[in-house]
Amino acid sequence: MTPSQHSDTTPDGDWFTIRQVTHADLPDVVNLDARVTGMQKQDYWDDIYVRFVERGNDKRFFLVAQANDAADNPALLGFVVGEVRAWEFGSAPCGWITGISVDPDSRLHAVGECLFRSISEKFEAIGITTMRTMVGRSNHLLMAFFRSEGMMAGPYLQLEKELG
Amino acid sequence: MRLQVASRLAIFALIELARDPEQKLSVGEIGDKFGVSSHHLAKVMHALGRAGLVRSVRGVGGGYRFAGNVRRVTLLDVVNLFEDISAVEGERSGTAEATDAGQALGVVLDEIDDIARATLGSITIATMLKLMDRQKSGGTKS
Numbered sequence: 001m002t003p004s005q006h007s008d009t010t011p012d013g014d015w016f017t018i019r020q021v022t023h024a025d026l027p028d029v030v031n032l033d034a035r036v037t038g039m040q041k042q043d044y045w046d047d048i049y050v051r052f053v054e055r056g057n058d059k060r061f062f063l064v065a066q067a068n069d070a071a072d073n074p075a076l077l078g079f080v081v082g083e084v085r086a087w088e089f090g091s092a093p094c095g096w097i098t099g100i101s102v103d104p105d106s107r108l109h110a111v112g113e114c115l116f117r118s119i120s121e122k123f124e125a126i127g128i129t130t131m132r133t134m135v136g137r138s139n140h141l142l143m144a145f146f147r148s149e150g151m152m153a154g155p156y157l158q159l160e161k162e163l164g
Numbered sequence: 165m166r167l168q169v170a171s172r173l174a175i176f177a178l179i180e181l182a183r184d185p186e187q188k189l190s191v192g193e194i195g196d197k198f199g200v201s202s203h204h205l206a207k208v209m210h211a212l213g214r215a216g217l218v219r220s221v222r223g224v225g226g227g228y229r230f231a232g233n234v235r236r237v238t239l240l241d242v243v244n245l246f247e248d249i250s251a252v253e254g255e256r257s258g259t260a261e262a263t264d265a266g267q268a269l270g271v272v273l274d275e276i277d278d279i280a281r282a283t284l285g286s287i288t289i290a291t292m293l294k295l296m297d298r299q300k301s302g303g304t305k306s
Binding site for chain 1: 235238278283287288290294
């Protein structure tokens with residue numbers, strides 16, 4: 001079944017599976033990220049894979065959504081990356097979503113929602129009660145997604161300064 | 165921040181209609197719920213109709229139905245129909261605003277405007293309905 005055959009209002013994950021990433025998924029992850037962001041970041045994703053998967057860490061999660069039907073194209077529908085960080089900026093341990101992406105042609109079919117909920121469950125399972133992320137202020141689409149999943153502005157403000 | 169009355173009424177009316185896209189409500193019914201005059205609300209509903217966010221149903225038992233996409237229409241889309249939440253034209257172009265202090269204050273106010281736009285632009289009608297459900301159940305979790 002292809003994404004276009006799915007309702008855009010019914011959260012229905014039966015046509016895809018959320019699972020931990022494998023090394024074989026990396027080219028698809030890199031390509032999806034490059035398609036969405038316009039930047040190819042092979043080294044970055046290699047490093048993420050080593051730190052989140054190969055070294056083994058029960059507080060780091062790298063999940064992918066894969067279409068169950070091999071005829072579906074693309075097979076990799078999306079991914080989410082997150083980890084528990086503790087005491088940075090004075091914050092008690094909380095789960096950070098550091099990256100999430102869904103194939104543009106597969107959006108509005110609950111893929112992102114299932115990825116979000118899967119990583120939420122991973123965090124909850126290890127006792128984490130707060131989840132956090134950061135979104136570009138002009139990226140209304142991604143911000144709208146996180147808000148639709150119940151995220152609100154948190155108690156911290158991100159500040160920055162141009163150097164040089 | 166404060167929204168103009170028309171913006172607030174428009175948001176309330178859209179949420180009320182979007183609770184059940186099949187239902188139709190008259191201006192009087194919506195006005196009664198939020199304690200506003202039908203006269204004022206009628207102008208707001210007319211603007212929402214022109215924007216394609218509601219559809220008027222004529223005849224006995226007529227009224228309005230929600231006609232937008234609850235997952236795509238944001239609060240900013242609605243507010244922009246009635247007001248510009250950025251600085252009022254001319255408000256930041258006077259003599260005082262041209263001084264170094266005025267320009268520094270302008271940077272701060274622009275930051276506030278940007279945050280307000282980002283917030284309103286990322287909250288859809290569907291998200292508002294979910295937020296209301298969570299408030300009703302007394303929790304904040306999704």
